[in-house]
Amino acid sequence: MRRNLWIIFGIIIIITVLAGMVDWPTGPNLKMGKYFKEFKIHEGLDLQGGVHLVYELDTSKVEDKDKTKAAESVINVIDRRINALGVTEPVIQSAKIGGKEAVVVELPGVTDVNEAINLIGKTAQLKFLESNDQATVEADAWKESGLDGSHLRQAEVQFDQSTGEPQVSLQFDSEGTKLFSEITARNLQKPVAISLDNEIISAPTVQSAIDDGQAVISGKFTIDEAKKLSIELNAGALPVPISLVEQRTIGPTLGSESVQKSLVAGLIGIFFVALFMIIYYKVPGLLATFALIIYTWRLTPIF
Known part of the structure; x- marks a missing residue:
């Protein structure tokens, strides 16, 4: 033995x-x-320091019974965005500020605070717009097509084969594929604009109907800009606008x-x-x- x-x-x-x-x-x-x-x-925030952020949610257009769900959705989107940054041990939790919904975000070891703030706070509302032939003023030059970020399955960075410039490729779900096919079919030789948070970032001219559910966003991006855009799109759009109301840099305690x-x-x-x-x-x-x-x-x- x-x-x-x-x-x-x-x-x-x-x-x-x-x-x-x-x-x-x-x-x-x-x-x-x-x-x-x-x-x-x-190491967590107490060991290596980091940044403490508080965001207030604009739920003025949300019914009272749906406000908690909206806050949960915001937390999920922020969590996906932060995970893409590679931050370890983040703390993301709901809170109340003067009776209003809020989200507290603590990021240990973050060195580029501005990048984190910009990534977290961006609404990232992706929309595809058609040219409006009936428009009389420039503000009405585009109309919504019905295709938006909710139809997106995946976004990833790729490089243009002819120029080598970084761009973001999009893959739509089944409903989005059908919508995109219809949009491109009725806009042959016309531009279709891609907007992010109401800003046109690309407006290519449609050469033929696209049935494979794939699109590309190009716009003289740097690699970092293309990567950031793909992160925002993959994480999804924030369901409600948020505003930064508190920011503190925390040292190791x-x-x-x-x-x-x-x-x-x-x-x-x-x-x-x-x-x-x-x-x-x-x-x-x-x-x-x-x-x-x-x-x-x-x-x-x-x-």
Whole structure:
């Protein structure tokens, strides 16, 4: 029995060494020869600082019974936009300000605050417009076609094969595909405008009816602009307008000293647990302790 335990212990040692050679972390300041891999724990707002934003929702055109649902929809859209930025551990929650619906957004480690604010607050209402032959003033030059962002299945960045310029390709759902086919069929040799938040960003001339449900937005975009536009479109439009009413930059509240103390306290706790396990259970306790340490070491980077 004891011999089998030592065999198991030896196998664990071998597996640990092999795993360590492939995945040994560099942080905090740990290396194993030329084999290393970054070890990073995702820190929240209290550890690394960040930005605290409060948005007020304009629900004046929403019925009282639907206001909570509108706030939930806003949270979902903001969450998708923030996830596309790669922010870890964001906090997005509903709140009340003077009886009005609001959303609180906390973004740890964000360095470009303006980019985050612009991305979160943009309504991103996508519409396809047809030329209005009956218009007498420039303001009425375009009319709505019925095709908008709600019919969008996916948007992604691609590059023009002839110019190499970045552009945003659109893929519509089944209803949108049908609408787009009808729109292009009745507007041959006419421009069809694409507007975002009531601003025309592209107005290509239709050469033929398009039945595959695909469209392209081009407009001298930079790669970053095209990427940002695709993020906004994929996340969906905000169901109601929002306005930024509070912005605060938050520094780390715990600080490196508190973090170090927490680590020391954790190590002391592990030591006494391991000591008890080994004294009480002998070799099985040693194996269990060793397995727990390996489990903790391998699991921690996930968080």
